[in-house]
Structures are given as structure tokens and as C-alpha cells.
Amino acid sequence: MDDRLVAAFAIMEASGYIAPVLFILFHVLRQFLFIPVALVCMAGGILFGSILGTIYSLIGLTLLSIIFYFAIKSFTSFYERLLRLKEKWFGKSADLTTGQIAILRLIPFIHYQLLNLCLMQKNPQFKPFVRAAIISNIPLAFFYTVFGQYIKQFSPPIMVMILMALGVLFYLLREKVRIMSWNEFFPERNRM
Incomplete structure (x- = not known):
């Protein structure tokens, strides 16, 4: 495990009643330390147990999303980079549903803030966001907190099967909309 992560969790273990607050704040700071979300959630399960670790991770991740919602408007260059990354990964007109974003959050190498951007574009108002x-x-907080200790024991074929299952879920949870052109909807009458 990363030395920064080990040091941070040693401090949290020794802090007693303040440990949950430090853990929640660590979720916000972990992006600046380049520590993956999954590792922090797994450590929450180890430090606080499955139920409390999931709750604290959920609070920390939600707080991080709220900070993103207000901060992204100030950092236009970062916002534009995320938009380009979104177009590159999902296409220009991609409109991901909340279920799809939840599934994508389970895949460790998908950028967390990119998914927050997708959520923000889908839900521009604060409360729906x-x-x-x-x-x-x-799902992210629950899966990595509860099952985190078992994930590292999975074999590569099992991991591939899990990623394929997540891909199928991603496809099934898509927004099912078909855009028809004017000519398709009102075909020209056959001339005699």
C-alpha cells in the first residue's frame, strides 16, 4: 500500500473520536494525493467495519461531489479538459444515466471527476445533482468497503468476468431513446 495512505490511516486510528471526521476529509483530499477511491473505501472497511465504513465513505464521496459542483465553475481550464475527456471516452452526444454512472464508478480506472461532470450535465440543478x-x-462505497478485502484475492479471469458483467449492466441501464430524422418520421409519399 502507498506510504501516504498508511501514514494517513495510522493517524486516523490514533485519533479516537475524530477518526470518522478525518476519514471523511481524507476522501476530499485523496484526489490531490493521487490515491484511488477504491483504496480509501477499502481502508474505511478495515478501520470502521462494513456498515460505518460504507456510511463514512458515502458521506466523504458526496461531500467531494458537492465541492466539485461549486468549484468546477471556477476552474474553466479543468472543466474544458474534462469535457474533452468525456467526448473522447463517451462520444460528443453521450448522455449517461445515473445508473450507468453508478456502474462506471465501480470500474477503478474511470476518472471520478469525469463522472461527476456527467452527473452535472444530466442534473444541472443542485438538489437533483x-x-x-x-x-x-x-454502490461504490458499499462494494469497495464490504468486498474490498476479497477483491485483491480474485484471479484475473474472475476480474475479467466482473468487468464484462459491469459492461453488460452499463449497456442495460442506458437511456433508451431513438432520434428520428424528419424524413424518417414523415416519409415521402410514393409517386406513381
Whole structure:
């Protein structure tokens, strides 16, 4: 495990009643230390147990999403980079549902703030954004906190099967909309 992560969790273990607050704040700071979300959630399960670790991770991840919602408007260059990354990964007109974003959050190499941007574009108002952020963070916090200790024991074929299952879920949870052109909807009458 990363030395920074080990040091941070040693401090949290020794802090007693303040440990949950430090853990929640660590979720916000972990992005500046380049520590993956999954590792922090797994450590939450080790430090606080499955239930409290999931709750603290969910609070920390939701707080991080709220900070992103307000801060992204100030950092236009970062916002534009995320938009380019979104177009590169998902296409120009991609409109991901909250369920799809929840599934993508389970895949460790998908950029967390990119998914927050997708949520923000889908839910531009604050309250719907926070609701969608909580819903999409629940599987992430639960899965990595509860099952984190077992994930590292999975063999590569099992990991591939899990990623394929997540891909199928991602496809099934898509927004099912078909855009028809004017000519398709009103075909020209056959001339005699």
C-alpha cells in the first residue's frame, strides 16, 4: 500500500473520536494525493467495519461531489479538459444515466471527476445533482468497503468476468431513446 495512505490511516486510528471526521476529509483530499477511491473505501472497511465504513465513505464521496459542483465553475481550464475527456471516452452526444454512472464508478480506472461532470450535465440543478451523486456513490462505497478485502484475492479471469458483467449492466441501464430524422418520421409519399 502507498506510504501516504498508511501514514494517513495510522493517524486516523490514533485519533479516537475524530477518526470518522478525518476519514471523511481524507476522501476530499485523496484526489490531490493521487490515491484511488477504491483504496480509501477499502481502508474505511478495515478501520470502521462494513456498515460505518460504507456510511463514512458515502458521506466523504458526496461531500467531494458537492465541492466539485461549486468549484468546477471556477476552474474553466479543468472543466474544458474534462469535457474533452468525456467526448473522447463517451462520444460528443453521450448522455449517461445515473445508473450507468453508478456502474462506471465501480470500474477503478474511470476518472471520478469525469463522472461527476456527467452527473452535472444530466442534473444541472443542485438538489437533483446531490441526489444523483448520492445514488451513484452508494454502490461504490458499499462494494469497495464490504468486498474490498476479497477483491485483491480474485484471479484475473474472475476480474475479467466482473468487468464484462459491469459492461453488460452499463449497456442495460442506458437511456433508451431513438432520434428520428424528419424524413424518417414523415416519409415521402410514393409517386406513381
